[in-house]
Amino acid sequence: MSDTYQKSFPVSWEELHRTSKALAWRLLELGPFTGVVAVTRGGLVPAAIVARELEIRVIETACISFYHGKDRGGLEVLKSADVAEQGKGWLIVDDLVDTGETAKALRQMLPNAHFATVYAKPAGRPLVDTFVTEVSQDTWIFFPWDMEPQPSTPIIGLRG
Numbered sequence: 253m254s255d256t257y258q259k260s261f262p263v264s265w266e267e268l269h270r271t272s273k274a275l276a277w278r279l280l281e282l283g284p285f286t287g288v289v290a291v292t293r294g295g296l297v298p299a300a301i302v303a304r305e306l307e308i309r310v311i312e313t314a315c316i317s318f319y320h321g322k323d324r325g326g327l328e329v330l331k332s333a334d335v336a337e338q339g340k341g342w343l344i345v346d347d348l349v350d351t352g353e354t355a356k357a358l359r360q361m362l363p364n365a366h367f368a369t370v371y372a373k374p375a376g377r378p379l380v381d382t383f384v385t386e387v388s389q390d391t392w393i394f395f396p397w398d399m400e401p402q403p404s405t406p407i408i409g410l411r412g
Contacts, residue, residue, distance in 0.1 A: 257392035265396045268347075271370050272298040274384050276305035279343065279368060282382070286341035289314050289333040289365065291358065294347035294395065298370050302345050314344070314361065316354050327353050332361055339365030348393060349376030349383070 263271075279285075279302065287310030290299030296313075303311055315331035335342050339362030348371040349355050355376050358367060371393055372383035387393060 257390055259388065259391040260394060261387055261391050262394040262399065263396060268297065268370070268396055269301060271384050272301035273305055275345075275368055275370055275382065276302045278382050278384065279306060279366075282366060283343070285343040285366070286310065287312060287335065287343070289335065289339070289342055289344045289358075289362065291316060291344065291346035291354065292331075295345050295369075297397075298347050299345035302343070302368070308343070312342075314358060316357055318354050327357055329357060329361070335362065335365075338363050342366070343368060345369070347371065347395060349373065349380045350389075352376035352379045355379035 275298065283306060285306065285308055288299050288303045288308050289312045290296050292313050292315045299311065312333045312335055313331065314333040317328045317330055342362060342365040344358055344362060344365045344367045346369045349369045350373050352375055355367065356379065359379060366381050367379065368382040369380050371385050371387055372380055373387055373389045375389055377386065
């Protein structure tokens with residue numbers, strides 16, 4: 253991990269599913285929503301879970317590139333979400349709001365949409381309408397798609 257991230261937070265598929273479902277519970281009373289805008293790539297899985305739980309059948313994508321591995325690059329909007337009325341009645345779903353740079357671009361693109369994330373860090377949290385879990389700014393979240401099962405060294409083998 254780079255110096256920016258002192259902590260790690262691994263998230264399993266089961267935990268992501270459970271927390272995305274908790275997000276849907278928080279959003280239930282705020283709808284109905286016209287559709288979901290999934291933020292690629294990290295928001296695709298949570299958006300699918302939220303859409304299923306809220307019986308939303310219309311799903312659009314906003315494709316934004318900001319991270320390259322753990323390094324932040326320049327923000328690039330690869331594809332805007334094609335929705336009417338600047339997102340009025342729409343729900344934006346992403347996995348995480350970190351620095352808020354992606355969130356700012358989404359807010360500019362769809363100022364009238366409701367923005368929800370599964371995880372939020374302090375720097376980006378004010379830009380999100382609804383989230384489930386807050387993590388510290390110096391934590392790198394390892395999502396299930398970032399990890400592969402691999403053998404681990406027994407504890408005794410870790411001694412110098």
